[in-house]
Amino acid sequence: MATIDTTIDDLVDSFVAQFPPRSTDPITFLGAQFDAGLAWAHFPLGEGGLGATPAEHQRVLERMAQLRAPSADGRNVIGYGMVAPTLVAHGTAQQKQRFLRPLFTGEEIWCQLFSEPGAGSDFAALATRAELDGDEWIVTGQKVWTTLAHEAAFGLIVARTNPDVTKHQGLTAFLVDMHAPGVEVRPLYQATGEAEFNECFFHEVRIPDGQRLGGVGEGWPVSITTLMNERVSIGGTVPARGSGLIGEALKIFVARWSGRRDAHALAVRAELMQSWVRNEVARLTNWRASDLRKAGTPGPEGAVAKLAFAEENQRTSELCVDLMGAEGMLYGSDYPHVRPKEAAMRGGDMRKAFIRMRANSIEGGTSEVMRNIIGERVLGLPGEPRSDKDVAWKDVPRS
Ligand SMILES: Cc1cc2nc3c(=O)[nH]c(=O)nc-3n(C[C@H](O)[C@H](O)[C@H](O)COP(=O)(O)OP(=O)(O)OC[C@H]3O[C@@H](n4cnc5c(N)ncnc54)[C@H](O)[C@@H]3O)c2cc1C
Numbered sequence: 001m002a003t004i005d006t007t008i009d010d011l012v013d014s015f016v017a018q019f020p021p022r023s024t025d026p027i028t029f030l031g032a033q034f035d036a037g038l039a040w041a042h043f044p045l046g047e048g049g050l051g052a053t054p055a056e057h058q059r060v061l062e063r064m065a066q067l068r069a070p071s072a073d074g075r076n077v078i079g080y081g082m083v084a085p086t087l088v089a090h091g092t093a094q095q096k097q098r099f100l101r102p103l104f105t106g107e108e109i110w111c112q113l114f115s116e117p118g119a120g121s122d123f124a125a126l127a128t129r130a131e132l133d134g135d136e137w138i139v140t141g142q143k144v145w146t147t148l149a150h151e152a153a154f155g156l157i158v159a160r161t162n163p164d165v166t167k168h169q170g171l172t173a174f175l176v177d178m179h180a181p182g183v184e185v186r187p188l189y190q191a192t193g194e195a196e197f198n199e200c201f202f203h204e205v206r207i208p209d210g211q212r213l214g215g216v217g218e219g220w221p222v223s224i225t226t227l228m229n230e231r232v233s234i235g236g237t238v239p240a241r242g243s244g245l246i247g248e249a250l251k252i253f254v255a256r257w258s259g260r261r262d263a264h265a266l267a268v269r270a271e272l273m274q275s276w277v278r279n280e281v282a283r284l285t286n287w288r289a290s291d292l293r294k295a296g297t298p299g300p301e302g303a304v305a306k307l308a309f310a311e312e313n314q315r316t317s318e319l320c321v322d323l324m325g326a327e328g329m330l331y332g333s334d335y336p337h338v339r340p341k342e343a344a345m346r347g348g349d350m351r352k353a354f355i356r357m358r359a360n361s362i363e364g365g366t367s368e369v370m371r372n373i374i375g376e377r378v379l380g381l382p383g384e385p386r387s388d389k390d391v392a393w394k395d396v397p398r399s
Helices: 004-018 026-035 054-066 077-090 093-105 219-235 244-256 263-292 301-323 325-329 350-361 367-378
Strands: 110-113 129-133 136-144 154-160 171-177 183-188 197-208
Touching: 004 026, 004 054, 026 093, 054 263, 077 093, 077 110, 077 154, 077 219, 136 154, 136 171, 154 219, 171 197, 171 219, 219 301, 244 263, 244 301, 244 350, 263 301, 301 325, 301 350, 301 367, 325 350
Parallel strands: 110 154
Antiparallel strands: 129 136, 129 154, 136 197, 154 171, 183 197
16 A cells, blocks of 8 residues: 655656756746645635645655755745735635735735734734725734845734734734835844844735634734744754755864864864754654644644754854854954845754844744743743733723
């Protein structure tokens, strides 16, 4: 009997034989991949999927990577990992039909407009407001840290539509055209010297009611779908064994240290091995989680993956620059104020990666917040005191 992997492998192999990655333009390849249900194999038929399991989808990704197929994830990281599952869970048939395919091909890049200057970890406290005017919503407010907003055609925005109820109840989600009149995107430069993210101002921006995602006042459950998928998308990937940052560390060790037998070199080797084991444990844990994951929104175990991802990336990139010795300090940027086309969350020059990875414990939810989620939702510990839980948003004191 054929195993799941051979069935999925057969499907992918015959698809790739029809559209050889080397001779097929990436947009054509990805469009055909969507139509074949191999975009997100665990999504429903007609929505880029085959109604398969998340584990089968994982196998599609592995096989596509082995065959060097173009990836949809790289350029449209927010769209691919966060917006698409939210659209599938909460979108109308028309919205799915309109947005999913160009999102997957990368013809339309997406951004996530959740965080605000006064609402990050406590994102439900947000103040951007949306008011209904006929069959349009008028949105006014400020978002911040918006990754790739400068590249985005559309954004998933959450706004306050009712200030008279508690903070979680008064939210509504929308799909906003990032080129609509009144949208202003300004770069925010990171420690690397690049501006992957932005601050976004909404000056009475009109959004048709047909681009509301979910019901009025249902922005919180819609956002939870995005956030749960975000954690898995950032931290829950299953890279090839020994690849990524730990692969870089190994390469640097082999090039610079492997011939040495002195005490310092042995200590460095031991540190590298410990790091290798921790990375492998995280990889296998993610593998097991993706194997067990049911279709639908991932559970709180995504917080474990996100926390481990941030901690290991930071430790491993630090190890890389340590292994490079004095050269590790020579970060070659002259801070040219670049606005990159992709978010470099995982790799590149290790000196730059070392600086970039500092943000891993903030983006997609901080490590402190991940620990809170694990404490409360995985371990069942008592919850934090929440003084604003039963108070109308407009009555909650804020600065
Ligand atoms: C590189 C990068 C990319 C990002 N991209 C996006 C994006 O595309 N879209 C988007 O909407 N947002 C984005 N963000 C924003 C990110 O989600 C927020 O920065 C994050 O949620 C933290 O919010 P904050 O910055 O307001 O910090 P705050 O919430 O003000 O937190 C400040 C400190 O207090 C701690 N803290 C807060 N609450 C608690 C608590 N209850 N218990 C314990 N400690 C607590 C935090 O851990 C942190 O150390 C990005 C951030 C970064 C760094």
